[in-house]
Amino acid sequence: MLWERAREPHAHRWSLPGGELRVDEDVESSIRRQLAEKVDVRQLSHVEQLAVFSAPDRVPGPRVVATAFLGLVPSDVDPEVPSDTMWHCVDELPAMAFDHASIVGRARHRLGSKLSYTNLGFALAPPEFTISLLRDHYSAALGYRVSATNLQRVLSRRLLLEPTGGTAPPGPSGGRPAALFRFSAKGIKVTDPFAVLRPPGSGRPAGGVATP
């Protein structure tokens, strides 16, 4: 989500939403406030620090240090945004202001990486979803095709999928109705990493380098 700068420097170029840190808030509160106040985005399913961008000349004029965040919104919510703000496809980004293009690059890389070893994928989907929808999100974020069969099996083995019992109506071209699932938080927060190196006694025999 980008908004078009009205003033110099870099007028008419697109930039990431953000703003100045107040003295009475931390950086996460700040970015949540900016998103809520300026573009009315409040239903963030995931927020995490990305990195600090601090090159002395990243912005013309006085030095500005930015703490960049990766924020995700479920694909079913479509927040009202002001007229100077627009959602863009990450594959077709316009010219961006300052170093914001590299920030987006870092965010994409981080999202792609974390999809494999965390539960972050669920932050992209609505509370109830079909495997096909989830696969489409994974494919979009990763940039290559993902098999629904495998995705379902892998996530099921990790005890992350819980069938709701309901089904989604098939599309206009027919097809078997898809089963609906929800994210099964068995004591695991959405953003927790899997135990890639299993701690002693946990139930993940394969995957990692450990020998408890």
Place this chain on the structure above:
Amino acid sequence: MLWERAREPHAHRWSLPGGELRVDEDVESSIRRQLAEKVDVRQLSHVEQLAVFSAPDRVPGPRVVATAFLGLVPSDVDPEVPSDTMWHCVDELPAMAFDHASIVGRARHRLGSKLSYTNLGFALAPPEFTISLLRDHYSAALGYRVSATNLQRVLSRRLLLEPTGGTAPPGPSGGRPAALFRFSAKGIKVTDPFAVLRPPGSGRPAGGVATP
């Protein structure tokens, strides 16, 4: 590595090395400068941003925002440090100033996580090392025992170990002399992550959720 604060606030408590960001440097240059100037640590095998700590009351007095880093030094180098500075075992840390204890906690967590899906383990070891040494580093960083057999096989399969041909002399209690290895950087930087989700066409059939 901590140094003991001489002045209030939090006098006599231990704190992480650091200092103020100058206007002509970015945060990584800054932390490298601080480490070089103040404690003469220059041979960092790995430096990465950890997180921004920005709670308004994290430091008494005027607001201070800190960008915390994780920095690693190979286990064979032992830099000269000033008299008020000391290396501490992470399992026996003294009372620390400000929020530095939580920073260390985050660093430990990050290191432990990244050991499994990156090559970061090599940043802990000297250029030539035995599997036992590497295992000890892994065990220390992870907090539980790691099998040398497994470690060698896993890293070998990932093409990260390259035998130097030499051997290390056995210890005072005898034993077969250990073979020496070096990190085999086949175009891969020490800190690069493994391809946990393999991009299409790469040679990593198992591990991950993808189906290219």
Place this chain on the structure above:
DNA sequence: CCACGTTTTCGACCAATAGGCGAAAACCCC
């Protein structure tokens, strides 16, 4: 100098996970 303990190394075997494929199920439209 030869048995003994020690440490490392290697091979064999097992368990668990991921990927591929095809068939069956359940739906639409004509």
Place this chain on the structure above:
DNA sequence: GGGGTTTTCGCCTATTGGTCGAAAACGTGG
């Protein structure tokens, strides 16, 4: 009801990680 479409499920294979035990290579003490 037949053909096309989409989802789901079950087999099979490949690769990885974990365990175990034996063999190799060393120092030491009798």
